[in-house]
Amino acid sequence: MELHLLCDGSFTLDKSLLVYMKYMGQPYSAAVKPLLIKTPDENILVDTGIGELPEKNMKLYNVRRKAGENLKTQLATHGLKPDDINIVINTHLHFDHCGNNTLFSKAKFIVQADEYKYAFTPDRFQQSAYMRELFDIKADYQLIHGKHKLTDDIYILPTPGHSIAHQSVIIKTEGKNYVYCGDAAPIKENLERRNIPGVLYCSHKALKSIDLLKTIENAFYIYSHDNEQTLI
Numbered sequence: 001m002e003l004h005l006l007c008d009g010s011f012t013l014d015k016s017l018l019v020y021m022k023y024m025g026q027p028y029s030a031a032v033k034p035l036l037i038k039t040p041d042e043n044i045l046v047d048t049g050i051g052e053l054p055e056k057n058m059k060l061y062n063v064r065r066k067a068g069e070n071l072k073t074q075l076a077t078h079g080l081k082p083d084d085i086n087i088v089i090n091t092h093l094h095f096d097h098c099g100n101n102t103l104f105s106k107a108k109f110i111v112q113a114d115e116y117k118y119a120f121t122p123d124r125f126q127q128s129a130y131m132r133e134l135f136d137i138k139a140d141y142q143l144i145h146g147k148h149k150l151t152d153d154i155y156i157l158p159t160p161g162h163s164i165a166h167q168s169v170i171i172k173t174e175g176k177n178y179v180y181c182g183d184a185a186p187i188k189e190n191l192e193r194r195n196i197p198g199v200l201y202c203s204h205k206a207l208k209s210i211d212l213l214k215t216i217e218n219a220f221y222i223y224s225h226d227n228e229q230t231l232i
């Protein structure tokens, strides 16, 4: 099994959106980091990045890409085309995690049923995070309920709070459990200091999810937007 942290560019947001009630007024350049998992049987992608947002949103979030920082090019450097991806796991359906879903017409998409349902009619305070054109597409969505064993080595763990039914991914390798936190812990501080994200569906659940991730033994954590962690 091979793991590769990809980069689909970066975008600017107020750092308080990553850490609740801290850093107000401080811009943060958030990296967008899907994870490629190559197994002998399957090519799995965890999250699909931010893609090409509608122009007004691109400007609002100042999406930037260095040469090669787009998903197609990133996959090509690992010898893959979008059609080679068999499985996509969306941690949740906020725009910066499903922005390239349309690229993967051959894949099945693993999403929590409650997340998918909510994405169509979010509450007012989560509306700007869901962009229907990115996820309401002709795709093979396989909606799951709670914990899920994808393969002998790859597990999906519900970690709600940031969104209604967010999920994280655990990849077991010899001696190490890689944990793709997603936005349950977008940067290192969320986990290390138990500081919940600033974008919340439920603060109480967000903290429980962080504490759950912290119980995983021999864990190597991957933070979805931490711009200091670009390789694993």
Ligand SMILES: [Zn+2]
Residues within 6 Å of the ligand: 094, 096, 097, 183, 186, 224, 225
């Ligand atoms: Zn995000």
